[in-house]
Amino acid sequence: MAKVQIIRDARGGPAFAVVPWPEYRRLVGSGADDAEDAAILERARAENDEWFPAEVANRIAEGENVLRVIREWRGLTQAELAKKTGRATQYISQLETGKRAIGRKTAKVLAPALKVSADVLSD
Numbered sequence: 001m002a003k004v005q006i007i008r009d010a011r012g013g014p015a016f017a018v019v020p021w022p023e024y025r026r027l028v029g030s031g032a033d034d035a036e037d038a039a040i041l042e043r044a045r046a047e048n049d050e051w052f053p054a055e056v057a058n059r060i061a062e063g064e065n066v067l068r069v070i071r072e073w074r075g076l077t078q079a080e081l082a083k084k085t086g087r088a089t090q091y092i093s094q095l096e097t098g099k100r101a102i103g104r105k106t107a108k109v110l111a112p113a114l115k116v117s118a119d120v121l122s123d
Contacts, residue, residue: 005058018054067121068096070114084113 005018052060052073059069071081071092078096082089087109094100102110107122114121 005054018058020054065096065098067092067102067110067114070116070120071096074114076113081110081113085109 003020004023006014007016007018009015052070056069056073060066071078076084078092079089081087082092091100095102095106102121104118104122107118107120110121111118
């Protein structure tokens, strides 16, 4: 079985289980098909929603640094991101450790290299 995330209630008991989509479809025997999934994604794109894999969203929700999570998801090192954006590797490191805040201007520079909107990155 695929990795499952358990969301607990206020008393610590299990309240919800989050499973990967293919596993969910297998468990409930969904008649949904790839065309339906594609339609859902297309509606999200039309509404300018940003979608991330559950692992990425979970890491961000748990408080990890957004820049680090997205950079790692995109398979970039700090040095590679620095080179793509004309910034110093040390500067990227400071942004990821919280020693520097990611302002709007910086987010606009980093976002294209990470293929996300600046809104996702800015504090």
